[in-house]
Amino acid sequence: MSRSVKLRPWQHAALARFAASPHPDFLAVATPGAGKTTFALTALRQVLAKRPAPVVIVAPTAHLKVQWAQAAARLQLHLDPAWTPADGGLPPDMHGVVTSYQQVAVSAAALRELARRAVVVLDEVHHAGEDQAWGESLRIAFGESARRLSLSGTPFRSDTRAIPFVRYEADEAVPDFEYGYGDALREGRVVRPVYFPRIGGEMEWSAPDGNVHAATFDDPLANQLANQRLRTALSIEGEWLPSVLRQAVERLTDVRRHQPDAGGLVIAIDQDHARGIAAMLRRDFGQHAVVVTSDDPEASDRIAGFATGREPWLVAVRMVSEGVDIPRLRVGVYATTVTTDLFFRQAVGRFVRWVPGIRDQRAWLYIPDDLRLRIRASEIAEARRHSLRKARRDDEELPLRQGPDDAVMLGDQLSLFAALSAVAVAGDAYAPWHEPLPDDWSDGADTGIEIELGPPPPVAAMTSDGNLGMTRRQAKDRLRLANAEAAKDIARVSGLSYAAVNLELNRSAGLRRVTEATEEQLQVRLHAARRWQWRLGR
Numbered sequence: 001m002s003r004s005v006k007l008r009p010w011q012h013a014a015l016a017r018f019a020a021s022p023h024p025d026f027l028a029v030a031t032p033g034a035g036k037t038t039f040a041l042t043a044l045r046q047v048l049a050k051r052p053a054p055v056v057i058v059a060p061t062a063h064l065k066v067q068w069a070q071a072a073a074r075l076q077l078h079l080d081p082a083w084t085p086a087d088g089g090l091p092p093d094m095h096g097v098v099t100s101y102q103q104v105a106v107s108a109a110a111l112r113e114l115a116r117r118a119v120v121v122l123d124e125v126h127h128a129g130e131d132q133a134w135g136e137s138l139r140i141a142f143g144e145s146a147r148r149l150s151l152s153g154t155p156f157r158s159d160t161r162a163i164p165f166v167r168y169e170a171d172e173a174v175p176d177f178e179y180g181y182g183d184a185l186r187e188g189r190v191v192r193p194v195y196f197p198r199i200g201g202e203m204e205w206s207a208p209d210g211n212v213h214a215a216t217f218d219d220p221l222a223n224q225l226a227n228q229r230l231r232t233a234l235s236i237e238g239e240w241l242p243s244v245l246r247q248a249v250e251r252l253t254d255v256r257r258h259q260p261d262a263g264g265l266v267i268a269i270d271q272d273h274a275r276g277i278a279a280m281l282r283r284d285f286g287q288h289a290v291v292v293t294s295d296d297p298e299a300s301d302r303i304a305g306f307a308t309g310r311e312p313w314l315v316a317v318r319m320v321s322e323g324v325d326i327p328r329l330r331v332g333v334y335a336t337t338v339t340t341d342l343f344f345r346q347a348v349g350r351f352v353r354w355v356p357g358i359r360d361q362r363a364w365l366y367i368p369d370d371l372r373l374r375i376r377a378s379e380i381a382e383a384r385r386h387s388l389r390k391a392r393r394d395d396e397e398l399p400l401r402q403g404p405d406d407a408v409m410l411g412d413q414l415s416l417f418a419a420l421s422a423v424a425v426a427g428d429a430y431a432p433w434h435e436p437l438p439d440d441w442s443d444g445a446d447t448g449i450e451i452e453l454g455p456p457p458p459v460a461a462m463t464s465d466g467n468l469g470m471t472r473r474q475a476k477d478r479l480r481l482a483n484a485e486a487a488k489d490i491a492r493v494s495g496l497s498y499a500a501v502n503l504e505l506n507r508s509a510g511l512r513r514v515t516e517a518t519e520e521q522l523q524v525r526l527h528a529a530r531r532w533q534w535r536l537g538r
Contacts, residue, residue: 003455005075006448008190011039014177018043018149021176025148025165027125029175031184032153032349033191037068040121040149041075047119048095048457053146054118055079055096056111058104058138060127063300065098067325068123069471072098076456078472085110087515093459094472101127101134108137115145122165125150126173126342129161138164154345181352181380185387191352192361193384195432196377197247198369200425201240203232208416216425217369226370227337228417233368234269234335236276238422240368242284244333245277248366249285252312252331259358263306264331266315267347271295274315277335281313289313327353332365339372348380360437381432388437472519479522480514486529493536505529 007015010030018026030036044055057072057079059065065081072079072095083090083097085107090097096118104111120142122128128135142148148165156163156173167174184190204214205228215221215229233240245266252264266281268274271293278289290306292299294317306314307326314326317336329351334344351363367373487505491498502514509525511517517525 003076004450004452005038005042006450007038007042008035008448009187010179010183010190011035011042012449012451014039014179015043015046017177019046024146025150025167026177027150027152027166027173027175028177028179029152029155029173030177030179031181031191031352032346033352033354034179034184035190036123036151036153037071040123040151041072041077042451042453043149044072044077044119044121045075045453045456047147049454051146052457054090054114055121056115056118056142056145057096057098057121057123059098059100059123062100063303064123065100066300066304068098069473073471075453078459080473081471082473082477088513089516090114091476091516091518093518093520095457095459101131101138104141105131105133105137108140111141112144115142118142118145119147120145120149122148122150124152125163125166126152126154126156128163129156132161135161135164153349154342156342180383182383182387184352185384189354189356191354192363193388193437194348194351194363194365194380195384196381197364197366198374198377199240199244199247199366200369201233201422202425203229203238203240203422204420205229205232206416206418206420210416212420217371226372230339230368230370231269231337231417232419233422234273234337235419235422236273236280238419240422240424241277241335242280243424244335244366245281246285248331248333248364249281249287251364255330256312258360259328259330261310261328262330263311263326263328264313264333265326265329265350266313266333267336268315268317269336270317273335274317278313278315281315287312289315292316294318325353326350327355329353330361330363332363334365334367334373339370339376341376344373344376345380362437385432476517476519476522479519479526483514483522483526483529486526486533490529490532490536493533505532 014028014030018028028036028039030039047053048055055077057068059068069079069081077095078093079096079098080090080094081098083099084103097114099111122138128138142165150165152173155175155178162168163173181191185193200217202214202216204212206212207225207228213225213228215225217229221229232238235241248264252262255262266277266289268277274291274293278291281287281289288311290302290311290313292302292314296302303326307328332347332351334347348365351365354361367377483505487498487501490496491501494501505525505528506512506514508528509517509521511521511525514522
């Protein structure tokens with residue numbers, strides 16, 4: 001539990017601007033890996049120090065909900081990542097909740113009561129534009145909240161759906177504070193330089209209309225045929241993907257000589273594709289791979305286990321596209337057909353996180369030499385080159401070009417498509433990753449501005465002594481499980497119904513329902529159950 005926090009210069013500057021802003025809404029755009037979570041939680045602590053209020057954080061995925069709660073606990077903010085409207089009111093020993101955009105869409109009215117005077121953080125807020133219902137639900141749930149802090153790792157456009165609580169000019173979201181990848185590289189020891197080995201190929205496929213096509217990545221094609229060419233290259237039945245995986249495995253093996261826990265990530269098309277890639281890594285290269293798919297109820301635990309483990313490879317579809325913190329990732333393979341600028345930049349963000357104490361922290365993302373991906377990578381590489389040279393001119397611009405959207409083949413169209421062959425050919429003629437890194441990165445030191453947080457916002461105190469490294473929700477889950485097991489045992493021995501036993505135990509602890517209990521009340525309830533068990537066993 002920390003009573004102070006060390007902020008990077010950008011976090012300190014953003015915090016000052018947030019504190020000085022008279023408006024209820026604030027949008028901070030900061031490159032992945034820069035530390036948006038620490039900035040947001042520090043901002044929450046400052047706001048709550050002036051006026052205690054409930055906290056609501058909205059995250060894109062279930063895994064990120066848990067990640068936010070764990071990060072908040074380190075700054076003495078206790079947030080419940082598993083709360084639902086069915087649980088009733090917020091227990092008095094919790095500062096707030098972490099929910100998801102999907103949950104807000106189905107429980108906006110219930111959240112409105114909780115969030116009426118709350119401070120709200122909307123993480124990766126551009127997700128609210130993916131579904132019209134999500135945007136409308138945000139307005140319902142948080143329209144009356146006291147303060148709303150929106151975060152994004154990528155500049156974004158409104159396209160067809162403007163996002164609530166965000167200001168726009170000419171369809172571009174206007175951040176109140178912005179800190180880009182180039183800014184982070186120039187500052188040093190914030191993010192890694194990422195390099196993009198581009199792999200060409202010669203592909204042949206049968207299109208849904210029955211025509212057979214053959215093309216390299218250099219051949220100009222209409223968008224639909226370009227999508228089919230890319231899918232052909234990424235087929236596990238062809239030779240292109242094994243060739244690229246071989247290069248990536250060799251690269252990771254080399255990196256692990258200096259960083260033994262370094263990991264690699266393959267971003268796959270779908271669940272079957274992910275499992276096929278994992279099988280290929282195991283069969284052809286002797287590499288164990290952890291597979292994470294959205295239908296796996298243990299996906300969040302698998303990601304967390306990989307993040308703290310030493311396994312070489314993680315294969316996933318969209319589970320780690322953004323926000324997931326796995327600093328040991330150093331090598332990646334972009335094996336998905338999604339070519340949009342936003343998704344590509346989110347994927348790159350998985351490899352940029354800086355780890356203090358490790359020298360020469362370069363990262364590599366192997367990509368198909370598709371024109372759309374080539375453009376996306378070149379824009380990031382341009383920022384990297386200028387930042388590492390520290391010679392970018394004031395008049396240079398690095399615009400985000402809006403490339404063609406990725407058309408998805410569905411239903412019968414996909415079933416009629418067939419990849420016939422895919423062969424990798426030489427890509428980059430020279431290796432830009434031989435460029436020298438700045439000398440002042442060599443010591444790996446972590447610098448920052450330390451600020452005092454002061455006492456945390458008041459809530460009912462934690463009473464147990466063994467919860468180090470555990471969020472308050474996790475500690476209470478253990479107590480709830482122990483309470484449930486004790487109640488079942490009492491019902492079995494006494495002959496009373498399970499409901500009757502729970503009713504009596506709730507009464508003994510002064511509870512209306514277990515979901516609204518504090519940790520202390522759960523301990524009192526469990527103590528009462530243990531006494532009851534002892535009496536029955538006499």
